[in-house]
Amino acid sequence: MGSIVMPEALSKDESEITFTALTPHIGSLVKGIDASKPVPPAVMARLRRELADRSVLVLRDQALTPAQHIALSREFGPLEKHVLSDFCLPGHPEIFVVSNIIEDGRHIGAHGGSKRYHSDLSYLPEPSLGSLFYCLECPEEGGETAFASMFAAFDALPEARKTWLAARNGVHDYVWNYERAHSKNRAPLTEEQKAKTPPVLHPAVRTHPENGRPALFISEIFTRTFDGENEAESQALVREIMEFATQPAFVYEHEWRPRDLIIWDNRSAVHKAMPFDEENTRRRMHRTTITGDRPFFDG
Numbered sequence: 001m002g003s004i005v006m007p008e009a010l011s012k013d014e015s016e017i018t019f020t021a022l023t024p025h026i027g028s029l030v031k032g033i034d035a036s037k038p039v040p041p042a043v044m045a046r047l048r049r050e051l052a053d054r055s056v057l058v059l060r061d062q063a064l065t066p067a068q069h070i071a072l073s074r075e076f077g078p079l080e081k082h083v084l085s086d087f088c089l090p091g092h093p094e095i096f097v098v099s100n101i102i103e104d105g106r107h108i109g110a111h112g113g114s115k116r117y118h119s120d121l122s123y124l125p126e127p128s129l130g131s132l133f134y135c136l137e138c139p140e141e142g143g144e145t146a147f148a149s150m151f152a153a154f155d156a157l158p159e160a161r162k163t164w165l166a167a168r169n170g171v172h173d174y175v176w177n178y179e180r181a182h183s184k185n186r187a188p189l190t191e192e193q194k195a196k197t198p199p200v201l202h203p204a205v206r207t208h209p210e211n212g213r214p215a216l217f218i219s220e221i222f223t224r225t226f227d228g229e230n231e232a233e234s235q236a237l238v239r240e241i242m243e244f245a246t247q248p249a250f251v252y253e254h255e256w257r258p259r260d261l262i263i264w265d266n267r268s269a270v271h272k273a274m275p276f277d278e279e280n281t282r283r284r285m286h287r288t289t290i291t292g293d294r295p296f297f298d299g
C-alpha cells in the first residue's frame with residue numbers, strides 16, 4: 001500500500017529551486033519558492049548565497065500579505081523602520097510604501113526612488129544591507145528599476161584605477177546633497193537634522209562580507225569627494241567612474257509586473273528608478289529594508 005503524503009510534507013527543498021541568470025553579471029530569476037510560506041533554513045542559505053553572488057534576485061507571481069513580506073525579509077536580517085513614518089504601512093512600520101497615488105488629498109507613499117544611481121543609506125556609518133521590494137500596482141510602461149553590478153564594474157576597471165580606488169575613502173555627505181538637490185522643493189534642514197547626518201567615510205572599494213569579492217562603493221548622489229582630493233576633481237571622477245560602472249553590460253533593468261518581488265544587495269549593486277507617467281498611471285510598491293554593517297576593504 002502506498003503511503004499518503006500530507007500536504008505539509010510537500011515543502012520545497014533546495015533541489016526544486018532553480019536560478020536563471022538574467023544578464024551575464026547581475027540578477028537571477030528564482031523559481032520554485034513560494035515566498036508567502038516559511039522558507040526552510042537550507043533554502044534560505046542558498047538564497048543568501050545567490051544574493052551575495054548575483055546582487056539581485058527576482059521572484060515572480062508572489063501573493064504576499066504585509067506580514068508574509070516582513071517574515072521573509074527578517075530571514076535576511078533585522079529590519080529598519082523608516083524615519084518618514086508618514087509613509088509606513090499602518091500597523092506595519094517595517095513596510096515603507098512607495099507610490100504616486102493620492103487618496104483623500106494625501107500621498108499614500110513616498111515618491112519613487114532617486115533617478116540617479118546610489119546604494120541606499122550610504123551616508124550612514126552602517127548603510128543598509130538590502131531591500132525586498134514588492135509590486136502591487138505598476139504602469140505598463142516606465143517605472144522600471146535599474147541595477148548595476150559593482151563587482152563587474154570594479155573587475156573591469158584598468159589596474160591603475162583599481163589600485164588608486166582601493167587606497168581611497170569616499171566622503172558620503174547627506175547634507176551637501178540635500179542642499180544642492182532640494183534647495184528649491186523642500187524646507188531647509190534644521191541644525192539638529194544636519195547634526196544627525198554628518199559626512200561619513202567609506203572605502204571606495206568594499207569587500208563583500210559573504211563571498212570576499214571587491215565591489216565599487218560610490219554613489220552618484222552622496223559621494224562628495226575622495227578623501228584628501230578637492231571637490232571639483234572628485235566630482236569629475238565620480239561622474240567618469242560611474243558612467244563606466246553603469247554601462248549597459250553591467251546593468252539589469254527590471255520591468256515590473258504586479259506580484260513581482262525583488263531582493264537586492266546594496267553591498268554590490270547600485271540602483272536607480274526610471275521615470276513613468278505619474279499623472280495618469282498608478283504605481284504602488286511595498287519595501288522592507290534590511291539593516292547592514294559598516295563597509296570595509298581588506299584587499
Ligand SMILES: [Fe+2]
Pocket residue numbers: 113114118119120271
Ligand atoms: Fe534607493
